[in-house]
Amino acid sequence: MQRAMEPTEIMHRIREIADAEDVPVLGVGPAGMKDEQPGYRPQDLIPGARSLLCFGIPVPRGAYRPAPYSTETVWRSQNLYYRRLDGLSVRFAALIEETGESAVPVFGCYPLALNGKDGVLGYLNQLRMGEATGIGSVGRNGLLLNARYGARLMLGGVVTTASLPAFRRPESEEPGCPPDCQICVEECPVGAISVDKERVDQQRCLRFAAKAPLMPKLRYLLLLKLRPRAAERLMNLTAMDEHTMHVCSRCVSACPYGQDSWEPAFRR
Numbered sequence: 001m002q003r004a005m006e007p008t009e010i011m012h013r014i015r016e017i018a019d020a021e022d023v024p025v026l027g028v029g030p031a032g033m034k035d036e037q038p039g040y041r042p043q044d045l046i047p048g049a050r051s052l053l054c055f056g057i058p059v060p061r062g063a064y065r066p067a068p069y070s071t072e073t074v075w076r077s078q079n080l081y082y083r084r085l086d087g088l089s090v091r092f093a094a095l096i097e098e099t100g101e102s103a104v105p106v107f108g109c110y111p112l113a114l115n116g117k118d119g120v121l122g123y124l125n126q127l128r129m130g131e132a133t134g135i136g137s138v139g140r141n142g143l144l145l146n147a148r149y150g151a152r153l154m155l156g157g158v159v160t161t162a163s164l165p166a167f168r169r170p171e172s173e174e175p176g177c178p179p180d181c182q183i184c185v186e187e188c189p190v191g192a193i194s195v196d197k198e199r200v201d202q203q204r205c206l207r208f209a210a211k212a213p214l215m216p217k218l219r220y221l222l223l224l225k226l227r228p229r230a231a232e233r234l235m236n237l238t239a240m241d242e243h244t245m246h247v248c249s250r251c252v253s254a255c256p257y258g259q260d261s262w263e264p265a266f267r268r
Protein backbone atom coordinates (compact mmCIF):
# COMPACT_ATOMS: atom_id res chain seq x y z
CA MET A 1 0.00 0.00 0.00
CA GLN A 2 1.30 3.44 -0.92
CA ARG A 3 2.03 5.61 2.14
CA ALA A 4 0.06 8.84 2.67
CA MET A 5 2.17 11.94 2.03
CA GLU A 6 2.91 14.36 4.87
CA PRO A 7 1.35 17.85 4.70
CA THR A 8 4.85 19.39 4.59
CA GLU A 9 5.74 17.26 1.54
CA ILE A 10 2.50 18.33 -0.13
CA MET A 11 3.26 22.00 0.51
CA HIS A 12 6.73 21.53 -0.93
CA ARG A 13 5.19 20.02 -4.08
CA ILE A 14 2.55 22.78 -4.31
CA ARG A 15 5.26 25.44 -4.11
CA GLU A 16 7.22 23.68 -6.87
CA ILE A 17 4.14 23.64 -9.11
CA ALA A 18 3.36 27.27 -8.29
CA ASP A 19 6.92 28.20 -9.28
CA ALA A 20 6.71 26.26 -12.54
CA GLU A 21 3.33 27.85 -13.32
CA ASP A 22 4.44 31.42 -12.49
CA VAL A 23 2.00 31.82 -9.60
CA PRO A 24 3.58 34.65 -7.60
CA VAL A 25 1.11 34.85 -4.70
CA LEU A 26 0.33 31.90 -2.46
CA GLY A 27 -1.01 31.58 1.07
CA VAL A 28 -2.15 28.85 3.46
CA GLY A 29 -4.03 29.40 6.69
CA PRO A 30 -6.62 27.90 9.02
CA ALA A 31 -10.18 27.48 7.72
CA GLY A 32 -11.74 30.29 9.78
CA MET A 33 -14.03 32.72 7.91
CA LYS A 34 -16.57 32.61 10.75
CA ASP A 35 -18.29 35.81 9.55
CA GLU A 36 -19.48 34.24 6.29
CA GLN A 37 -23.19 33.57 6.04
CA PRO A 38 -24.41 30.06 6.88
CA GLY A 39 -24.12 27.76 3.90
CA TYR A 40 -21.05 29.55 2.56
CA ARG A 41 -18.44 28.72 5.19
CA PRO A 42 -15.50 26.35 4.69
CA GLN A 43 -17.16 23.77 6.95
CA ASP A 44 -20.34 23.94 4.81
CA LEU A 45 -18.36 23.13 1.71
CA ILE A 46 -16.47 20.30 3.37
CA PRO A 47 -17.29 19.12 6.91
CA GLY A 48 -14.22 19.10 9.13
CA ALA A 49 -12.43 21.74 7.01
CA ARG A 50 -9.17 22.74 8.66
CA SER A 51 -7.08 24.62 6.08
CA LEU A 52 -7.43 27.06 3.22
CA LEU A 53 -5.07 27.48 0.30
CA CYS A 54 -5.42 30.62 -1.81
CA PHE A 55 -3.23 31.79 -4.67
CA GLY A 56 -3.26 34.56 -7.25
CA ILE A 57 -1.98 35.59 -10.66
CA PRO A 58 -2.06 39.26 -11.75
CA VAL A 59 -3.72 40.41 -14.94
CA PRO A 60 -1.15 42.70 -16.65
CA ARG A 61 -1.58 46.35 -15.71
CA GLY A 62 -1.61 47.34 -19.39
CA ALA A 63 -4.82 45.35 -19.96
CA TYR A 64 -6.67 47.96 -17.90
CA ARG A 65 -5.17 50.94 -19.70
CA PRO A 66 -7.87 52.96 -21.47
CA ALA A 67 -7.60 51.90 -25.11
CA PRO A 68 -10.01 51.06 -27.92
CA TYR A 69 -10.16 47.36 -26.99
CA SER A 70 -9.38 47.36 -23.26
CA THR A 71 -12.78 45.86 -22.31
CA GLU A 72 -12.25 42.97 -24.72
CA THR A 73 -8.62 42.55 -23.60
CA VAL A 74 -9.60 42.34 -19.93
CA TRP A 75 -12.46 39.96 -20.80
CA ARG A 76 -10.15 37.60 -22.71
CA SER A 77 -7.34 37.81 -20.14
CA GLN A 78 -9.70 37.04 -17.28
CA ASN A 79 -11.35 34.11 -19.03
CA LEU A 80 -7.99 32.53 -19.85
CA TYR A 81 -6.91 33.00 -16.26
CA TYR A 82 -10.12 31.57 -14.81
CA ARG A 83 -9.40 28.32 -16.64
CA ARG A 84 -5.76 28.29 -15.63
CA LEU A 85 -6.54 29.06 -11.97
CA ASP A 86 -9.46 26.64 -11.77
CA GLY A 87 -7.28 23.92 -13.29
CA LEU A 88 -4.60 24.57 -10.68
CA SER A 89 -7.21 24.52 -7.89
CA VAL A 90 -8.36 21.07 -9.01
CA ARG A 91 -4.74 19.89 -9.31
CA PHE A 92 -3.79 21.19 -5.85
CA ALA A 93 -6.94 19.64 -4.31
CA ALA A 94 -6.09 16.23 -5.80
CA LEU A 95 -2.51 16.57 -4.57
CA ILE A 96 -3.62 17.48 -1.04
CA GLU A 97 -5.75 14.33 -0.96
CA GLU A 98 -2.49 12.35 -1.13
CA THR A 99 -2.37 13.05 2.62
CA GLY A 100 -5.43 10.82 3.00
CA GLU A 101 -7.66 13.85 3.73
CA SER A 102 -10.36 15.47 1.56
CA ALA A 103 -10.03 18.67 -0.46
CA VAL A 104 -12.41 20.75 -2.58
CA PRO A 105 -11.36 23.23 -5.29
CA VAL A 106 -12.81 26.74 -5.00
CA PHE A 107 -13.34 28.29 -8.41
CA GLY A 108 -12.67 31.87 -9.47
CA CYS A 109 -16.06 32.91 -10.78
CA TYR A 110 -18.50 30.43 -12.27
CA PRO A 111 -20.27 28.27 -11.20
CA LEU A 112 -22.18 30.67 -8.95
CA ALA A 113 -24.98 30.23 -6.44
CA LEU A 114 -28.05 32.38 -5.79
CA ASN A 115 -28.49 33.12 -2.13
CA GLY A 116 -31.99 34.57 -2.34
CA LYS A 117 -31.12 38.06 -0.98
CA ASP A 118 -27.96 39.64 -2.32
CA GLY A 119 -28.00 37.67 -5.53
CA VAL A 120 -25.09 35.74 -6.95
CA LEU A 121 -22.08 34.50 -5.04
CA GLY A 122 -19.41 31.82 -5.20
CA TYR A 123 -19.64 28.65 -3.11
CA LEU A 124 -16.90 30.08 -0.90
CA ASN A 125 -15.79 33.71 -0.92
CA GLN A 126 -12.30 33.71 -2.45
CA LEU A 127 -11.68 37.28 -1.37
CA ARG A 128 -12.18 36.32 2.28
CA MET A 129 -10.00 33.26 1.65
CA GLY A 130 -7.32 35.67 0.47
CA GLU A 131 -7.62 37.63 3.71
CA ALA A 132 -7.68 34.48 5.85
CA THR A 133 -4.46 33.25 4.23
CA GLY A 134 -2.79 36.67 4.54
CA ILE A 135 -2.19 37.39 0.85
CA GLY A 136 -4.22 40.59 0.80
CA SER A 137 -7.03 42.57 2.30
CA VAL A 138 -10.46 43.32 0.87
CA GLY A 139 -10.65 46.94 -0.26
CA ARG A 140 -13.46 49.44 -0.55
CA ASN A 141 -13.92 48.31 -4.15
CA GLY A 142 -14.82 44.85 -2.84
CA LEU A 143 -11.70 43.25 -4.38
CA LEU A 144 -8.64 41.68 -2.83
CA LEU A 145 -5.85 44.25 -2.62
CA ASN A 146 -2.30 43.01 -2.63
CA ALA A 147 0.72 45.17 -1.85
CA ARG A 148 2.50 44.13 -5.04
CA TYR A 149 -0.33 43.68 -7.52
CA GLY A 150 -3.05 45.99 -6.25
CA ALA A 151 -6.56 44.94 -7.26
CA ARG A 152 -5.41 42.98 -10.34
CA LEU A 153 -5.00 39.55 -8.75
CA MET A 154 -7.22 36.73 -9.94
CA LEU A 155 -7.59 33.92 -7.45
CA GLY A 156 -7.74 30.17 -7.09
CA GLY A 157 -8.24 28.15 -3.93
CA VAL A 158 -8.75 24.92 -2.05
CA VAL A 159 -10.48 24.09 1.22
CA THR A 160 -9.36 20.90 2.90
CA THR A 161 -9.67 18.75 6.00
CA ALA A 162 -5.87 18.39 5.96
CA SER A 163 -3.94 20.43 8.48
CA LEU A 164 -1.48 22.25 6.21
CA PRO A 165 1.42 24.29 7.60
CA ALA A 166 0.82 28.06 7.40
CA PHE A 167 2.64 29.69 4.51
CA ARG A 168 2.64 33.02 2.69
CA ARG A 169 4.49 34.50 -0.25
CA PRO A 170 5.49 37.12 -0.91
CA GLU A 171 5.87 38.33 2.66
CA SER A 172 4.17 41.73 2.65
CA GLU A 173 2.24 44.09 4.87
CA GLU A 174 -1.38 44.35 3.75
CA PRO A 175 -2.74 47.45 5.50
CA GLY A 176 -5.80 47.79 3.22
CA CYS A 177 -7.30 51.04 1.95
CA PRO A 178 -6.00 54.29 3.39
CA PRO A 179 -8.82 55.92 5.39
CA ASP A 180 -9.01 58.95 3.10
CA CYS A 181 -8.90 57.23 -0.32
CA GLN A 182 -12.19 57.32 -2.20
CA ILE A 183 -10.93 57.01 -5.76
CA CYS A 184 -12.96 53.90 -6.60
CA VAL A 185 -16.06 55.45 -5.01
CA GLU A 186 -15.71 58.49 -7.27
CA GLU A 187 -14.89 56.42 -10.36
CA CYS A 188 -17.84 54.02 -10.16
CA PRO A 189 -20.34 55.23 -12.77
CA VAL A 190 -23.39 53.84 -10.93
CA GLY A 191 -22.54 54.63 -7.31
CA ALA A 192 -22.24 50.95 -6.38
CA ILE A 193 -19.31 51.56 -4.01
CA SER A 194 -20.15 53.25 -0.76
CA VAL A 195 -17.65 54.55 1.77
CA ASP A 196 -20.16 54.65 4.59
CA LYS A 197 -21.61 51.18 4.16
CA GLU A 198 -18.20 49.68 3.42
CA ARG A 199 -19.68 47.34 0.88
CA VAL A 200 -20.28 47.14 -2.84
CA ASP A 201 -23.85 46.96 -4.09
CA GLN A 202 -23.28 43.87 -6.19
CA GLN A 203 -26.66 43.98 -7.91
CA ARG A 204 -26.21 47.61 -8.95
CA CYS A 205 -22.76 46.81 -10.32
CA LEU A 206 -23.89 43.71 -12.21
CA ARG A 207 -26.96 45.40 -13.72
CA PHE A 208 -24.65 47.97 -15.27
CA ALA A 209 -21.48 46.04 -15.96
CA ALA A 210 -22.38 42.41 -16.77
CA LYS A 211 -23.55 41.69 -20.31
CA ALA A 212 -24.79 38.12 -20.85
CA PRO A 213 -26.72 38.19 -24.15
CA LEU A 214 -27.15 34.40 -24.34
CA MET A 215 -28.95 34.22 -21.01
CA PRO A 216 -32.75 34.05 -21.50
CA LYS A 217 -33.70 36.78 -19.00
CA LEU A 218 -37.45 36.14 -18.88
CA ARG A 219 -37.04 32.42 -18.30
CA TYR A 220 -34.39 33.13 -15.69
CA LEU A 221 -36.60 35.56 -13.76
CA LEU A 222 -39.53 33.14 -13.88
CA LEU A 223 -37.41 30.28 -12.59
CA LEU A 224 -35.96 32.53 -9.92
CA LYS A 225 -39.44 32.78 -8.38
CA LEU A 226 -40.50 29.17 -8.90
CA ARG A 227 -37.35 27.02 -8.85
CA PRO A 228 -34.27 28.94 -7.70
CA ARG A 229 -31.91 25.96 -8.18
CA ALA A 230 -33.03 25.64 -11.80
CA ALA A 231 -32.46 29.40 -12.26
CA GLU A 232 -28.99 28.95 -10.81
CA ARG A 233 -28.22 26.16 -13.29
CA LEU A 234 -29.58 28.16 -16.22
CA MET A 235 -27.32 31.07 -15.27
CA ASN A 236 -24.30 28.80 -14.95
CA LEU A 237 -24.97 27.20 -18.33
CA THR A 238 -25.72 30.33 -20.34
CA ALA A 239 -23.63 33.06 -18.72
CA MET A 240 -20.45 31.14 -17.91
CA ASP A 241 -17.01 32.54 -18.78
CA GLU A 242 -16.93 33.85 -22.36
CA HIS A 243 -20.71 34.25 -22.41
CA THR A 244 -20.56 37.20 -20.02
CA MET A 245 -18.59 40.37 -20.62
CA HIS A 246 -17.98 42.89 -17.85
CA VAL A 247 -17.95 46.23 -19.58
CA CYS A 248 -16.66 48.13 -16.57
CA SER A 249 -13.57 47.61 -14.44
CA ARG A 250 -12.94 51.17 -13.35
CA CYS A 251 -12.68 50.15 -9.69
CA VAL A 252 -9.67 48.02 -10.70
CA SER A 253 -8.03 50.32 -13.22
CA ALA A 254 -8.25 53.43 -11.04
CA CYS A 255 -7.11 51.81 -7.79
CA PRO A 256 -3.59 52.97 -6.89
CA TYR A 257 -3.02 50.29 -4.23
CA GLY A 258 0.30 48.58 -4.87
CA GLN A 259 1.56 51.43 -7.08
CA ASP A 260 4.82 53.23 -6.37
CA SER A 261 3.04 56.57 -6.35
CA TRP A 262 -0.37 57.16 -4.85
CA GLU A 263 -1.86 58.24 -8.14
CA PRO A 264 -4.78 56.50 -9.85
CA ALA A 265 -3.40 53.87 -12.21
CA PHE A 266 -5.55 54.69 -15.25
CA ARG A 267 -8.44 57.09 -15.04
CA ARG A 268 -10.95 57.24 -17.83
Ligand code: SF4
Binds near residue numbers: 187189206
Ligand atom coordinates in the same frame (compact mmCIF):
# COMPACT_ATOMS: atom_id res chain seq x y z
S1 SF4 B 1 -17.13 47.25 -11.97
FE1 SF4 B 1 -17.75 49.35 -12.52
S2 SF4 B 1 -19.90 49.41 -11.89
FE2 SF4 B 1 -19.03 47.67 -10.84
S3 SF4 B 1 -18.36 48.46 -8.83
FE3 SF4 B 1 -16.59 48.57 -10.24
S4 SF4 B 1 -16.66 50.66 -11.06
FE4 SF4 B 1 -18.69 50.21 -10.19
Ligand code: SF4
Binds near residue numbers: 142
Ligand atom coordinates in the same frame (compact mmCIF):
# COMPACT_ATOMS: atom_id res chain seq x y z
S1 SF4 C 1 -9.22 53.11 -4.93
FE1 SF4 C 1 -8.56 53.59 -2.85
S2 SF4 C 1 -10.39 53.19 -1.56
FE2 SF4 C 1 -10.72 52.17 -3.54
S3 SF4 C 1 -9.99 50.08 -3.22
FE3 SF4 C 1 -8.28 51.24 -4.10
S4 SF4 C 1 -7.11 51.96 -2.30
FE4 SF4 C 1 -9.14 51.32 -1.58
